[in-house]
Structures are given as C-alpha cells and as structure tokens.
Amino acid sequence: ADLGLGRAALPAEIAAWDKDVSPDGTGLPVGSGSVEDGEMIFSETCASCHGEFAEGVDNWPKLAGGMDTLDHEDPTKTVGSYWPYLSTTFDYVRRSMPFGAAQTISDDDVYAMVAYILYSNDLVEEDFVLSQDNFLEVEMPNADGFIIDDRPQTEYSQFTSDTACYDNCKDSVEITMRAAVLDVTPEETSSPAPALAPAAVVETAPQEPAVEVAPLEPVDIVASFDADLAAKGEKVFKKCKACHQVGEDAKNKTGPILNGVIGAPIAHVDGFKYSKDFLAAKEQGRMWDEALLAEFLAKPKAVFKRTKMSFAGLKKDSEIASVIEYLKSVSQ
Amino acid sequence: APDPLITQVQDWASGTGDGVDATPYGMPIEFESDVIRRNVEWLTADTISSINFTPIHALDGTITPQGCAFERHHSGAIELRKEDYRLMIHGLVDTPLVFTYAxxxxFPRVNKTFFLECAANTxxxxxxxxxxxxxxxxGMIHNMEYSGVSLRTLLDEAGLTSAGDFKDKWIYVEGADASSNGRSIxxxxxxxxxxxxxxxxxxxLRKEHGYPVRLVVPGWEGNLxxxxLRRIEVTAQAIxxxxxxxxxTDTLEDGTARKWTWVMDAKSVVTSPSPQAPITHGKGPLVVxxxxxxxxxxxxGVDxxxxxxxxxxxxxxAAAGQPMALTRFYLDIDWDGxxxxVQSRCHDDTGYVQPTKNQLRDVRGLNSVYHNNxxxxxxxxxxxxxxxxxxx
Structure with missing residues (x-):
C-alpha cells in the first residue's frame, strides 16, 4: 500500500550516508594511500589502543599477527589471520574509526591506514600503495575460512526431543569443573547486598594506594605559560582526543574531561568512574602538578598501576612538555 | 512469642507515606536496589564499547523491565531527539525515501513480544x-513487548519492484551512532x-536500547x-x-568459522535457586x-x-510458549535439604531439544564464542x- 508518507531521498543525502563497501569493491571511493603515510597516521590516531605495530594494547583489538592460530586454543583473530575481505577493513575504518572521532578521516588517509595494517600483517611490502585500482588484488589469508551456518545439517538432527531421556539416564554424577576455582565473577563493592543472601556477596577490602606521596600544593600555572609550546601541544593532543575532550562542550568519554586538570586534585571530574588507584590518590589529597603529569604521560602504568588509561605513553620529553603546556591553556 | 511486627503499631500503620507528587516517574523501592544490571569489567577494554547483564536471577514472569534490561553498545548510548531522527530507505527500491519520526x-502499527539475546550470551x-x-x-537477554511498524510496510512504501527476485536480495541496516553498527539481513x-x-x-525505548527507533529481528541474534536505526539499504549482496x-562468526575446532549464524537456538536456565539466588529457607517447599x-x-516443554x-x-x-519470546517455567518441589x-532443558516446536555442553563441544570445539545454548x-x-x- 502506498500511503504517501515520507519524502524522496535526495542524491546528496544518499551519498552522505551510503558509505558501506562490499567485498567486490562496490562503494570504494577514488583514492590511494601508502604504507609509509599509513604508519604515521596509525601512530597518531590508532596506536594508543591498537599499539604502534597493530599488536593491540590491553583488551583493545589486535589488528596484526595470529597467523595459523585459528585451530589452536584461544586463536588470535586479526585482520591478517581472520578477516576474509579487505573491504571490511576499509569500510570499518572509514565509517567507525577512530573510536571517539569516527568519520573524520579522509579517504586517502583511510587507504593509507589500511595499507599499514596490511603491512603490519606482512601481507604487503613497505613501499606498497593501496588504491581503488589494486584493492581487489590483495589476497586475504583467511578468505576461504568461512562456511555458511550448517547447524541444520550438523546439529539439529542430533538434538531432538524424540530421544530425550527421563529415567535412569546416567549412573553417576561427578563435578568436573567449578566456577569458584577460576573465581572471576565480579565482586559486589558498593551496591547493597540482598539481605537474605549472605553467601552470594563477597566483601572487598579497600585497595592500598599504589604510591605513597604527600599531598601537594596547587601550582601557579599562569606565571609560566608558553603560547608557542602550547600550540605544538595542541597537535600532540590529537593522540589523546580519541578518549579525552577539552573545551566548553567537553564531555566525559572513555577518559575524563581534561579542562583545568593542571593543578587540580586527582580524580576531580564529576561523573567519571575512575580506577581504584585514582580514587586512592584522591583520598590522599594528591594533585596533578606538572611533574606528576609528566611522569604519568611518559608511562601511565608506572605511576598508577591500575589506571584505566590504556595509552602506552608519550615517547619524547618535548611532546610531554608541549602537551602539558596545551593543557594549561584549557585550564580556565 | 508474639511477633512485634504484628502486636505493635508500626510507623507505616500510623503515620503517612509519600504523596502522589513524590515521584512523577518512579524507580523501584530502595529495598530492591540490588536488582540492577551488572558489568564484568575484565571482559572488555572500555565500558563505552561493552555489555552488561540483566539480573534475571531476581526477576519473575517474562517481561523484562527496560530499566534493568541489559545494554550492549559499540560506541556508547547516544542521545538522539525524535525531532532530529531520520530514517532512509534506499538501494534497490522504486523510490528512495526519508522518513521523520512523525x-x-x-503507519499501521503492530504489537509483538520477543526476546533479544546477544549471540555471546553464555x-x-x-x-x-x-x-x-x-x-x-x-543475562545477555531481555524480553519486551514492542510497538512499532512492520518493516514490510515501510519497504512496500518505497516499492520493491526494482529488487526483482527477493530470494537472493538483502537489506543492510545501520545505526546513527559512531559505531555505525551495520548488518546484512x-x-x-x-x-x-x-x-x-x-x-x-x-x-x-530507553536511550540505551536505541531511542527513538530500533530494529526488531525476532529469534535472531541481538547484534542484528x-x-x-537510520538507514535501510536493499542490496544484491551481503556487505x-x-x-x-x-x-x-563462530570458529570451529579445525579453524574454519561459521558465518551467518543468525538464529538463536532453544535454550533455558534455572534462575532460582542459583548462585545469586540461594535457598535461604531450609528444607521443605521450594519453587524452582x-x-x-x-x-x-x-x-x-521444559524438563x-x-x-x-x-x-x-x-x-x-506459566503460560503456553509464544514464538520467539521468553517462557517462564516452575517446578514445585519438597526439598529434603x-x-x-539442578539443570533445565527445553524443547521447541521444531522438535529440537536443548543440548548438553559436551554435545555442543563435540560438534564445535571450544573456540566458537557465540551461540552457546x-x-x-x-x-x-x-x-x-x-x-x-x-x-x-
């Protein structure tokens, strides 16, 4: 039935949303990008979660490696070892990455990032340039690794009601595995326990602070501000942007808002769920001064072992100094 | 001795309670504050791309209250006003269309109750x-009564003559959030x-469940x-x-993986007694x-x-099973202490019976991740x- 509801979609509107790319290349935009450029962009944009070599950080996805592990215990599924189509990588990077700033990458840069991911999987050489022309020539190692759901043939005939047993179904019943042995069930920490179920609740002792440091006075930030250095820091801050926002409309994302962080007490942002280490530091009255922030930015986990920040750290002292200067500029 | 809760006049039986203006939109009473969604922190890198779990051990009946129905986001739950909502239908249709929420x-409306289970449940x-x-x-499951429009009605509005033979055609559906989570159906x-x-x-719908509009794909894995929902493209191939x-996709023991494993097979679980819902009354009558x-x-049926x-x-x-919706079962026993x-196993109207873990492992190995029923x-x-x- 034609109810005459809605209106015609305009070509420009369809073009704006119809970004999906299919295995046969349908939807690929015109463009190209090199492994060399991709390495730089990847380091800036992706490495904080996926690692400099696409090897993954913490629980974030590994994008490289894992070849020939699919039939092992706990296989490593990466773009190289598992993904059957290159189109999927392009499509996903272009539409959904980077985390926290999706759809901000140019098509050429997407080609370059995909080229670098291929390189990190040893699937192309370092001088490789990916484009819409050679896109379909790239061979994905696990292209033939998939079968269409075969449960109707392999399982349904086995699991039938007709043969369900009701009496004398087995002689003995022994425990072969207990969840209490692995003990990975989340513990209740804050929410009230069900009054009648003491057995289900595990009390946790307060965590010991990781580092003992005396409370510090807030630093005077205005006296020492270098605008040129801050401008450099704004560029370095791109690495942080996937998780942290600054400015008037900033919101907590994967990481907390960083407005006014310098000179502020640790864990000062309302509504962000900090790690236990941060909360312990807050209890002690510790502050973010330049020295602590510099140490933290160099190697976060060395300062707060259980920080939620998966970023591995800034390598250059100059980057650290400039990004701290930039953060001063968003301190008001 | 006489129970003072009975023999003495209690405050609540003497004084007054809250007025009707106290809670314009109510939350559960404070004594139920443990009936909440919970997260397993080590499962994912970040709560913004993660999942939590419905407190099924503490619920009864079949309808899951929205406020404690599990959430799964790939890029966080976004706030999208009805006024800013647009749905586009395009691809192999006669007239590509854009609809507002209004x-x-x-469109003619339907009401249906379905479960939604994440493929990774269990x-x-x-x-x-x-x-x-x-x-x-x-707990990666919930069951709700949905009101909305049948997708057929919307596709008919755009016209499917251009699609030709329906048998080898697909739709690709995509959300408005930054993950732009898309699937081919x-x-x-x-x-x-x-x-x-x-x-x-x-x-x-709640924000965390896709306000103002989500897709409902009865019986199929939650990711679909x-x-x-912002875009439906009729296509000639899966994207x-x-x-x-x-x-x-479900990896088998030999390293090949099944794809397009959309349907959720029959499954059941005893919600009480269970680890979070222990027996506290000793032997005697017990509701399983x-x-x-x-x-x-x-x-x-459920055994x-x-x-x-x-x-x-x-x-x-509790009631006859409805297609692709939760069924509540009870076994009233006299527990000898x-x-x-305790196990349950269910049967569906295709003649299928829920398998044991070892039966599944025999076919699939240990690396499937998804579809463990x-x-x-x-x-x-x-x-x-x-x-x-x-x-x-």
Missing amino acids: DLER GMEWAGAQLNGAQFTH PLEKALDDVMIAFKANGEA WVKW ESREETSKY TGLAWSGRGAIT VTIDGGKTWQKARL SEMF CIQTWWVKETGEAENVEVS
Missing part, C-alpha cells in the same frame, strides 16, 4: 564453568517478521537489532561488514523456576533435573548456596 507514527562458559551467577552466565527475513520499534513495554565477519526460549519457534541429569521431571509452564545438581548446572549445597559447575 512519519513513522502514521559465551564465557565454553571452556568451563566460569561465572558464578545466572545474571553473568545468561536476507530480504526474505526482512519481509517476514522484522519490525521497527519505537515503544517497549508500553513506553518509549540495530539501535538508533560483509565488521560485525558479520570479524565478529559474530527459570526461563526458556527459542529463536526457531515456541517452547513446548528439570535436581540430580544432575539422572532423572528429569516435566516443569509447569540434601545437595542438588548448552544445559547449565547449578550445584545447590546443603546450606542452600549454589555454584556454577560442570558435571559428568
């Missing part, structure tokens, strides 16, 4: 008993029973139920995007209860064992406490 409310249990609680082992399924929903359990290749569901049809599967009894269904190995065992001890175990 347009959608003018996925942490492949290699062994791991998480201690029905919420954690089976065969056009035949889309025209069969898929709907777009804007109300659940009578009220607007795209939230904040094979990230959520249908790198994820939501749980949930059963099948993505392939209606539940026709319960308390001896680890030596003998099985038929449980009582000795330890029990095995029989669950709770070891209920003499104290009434329960633990997640596997038995021979």
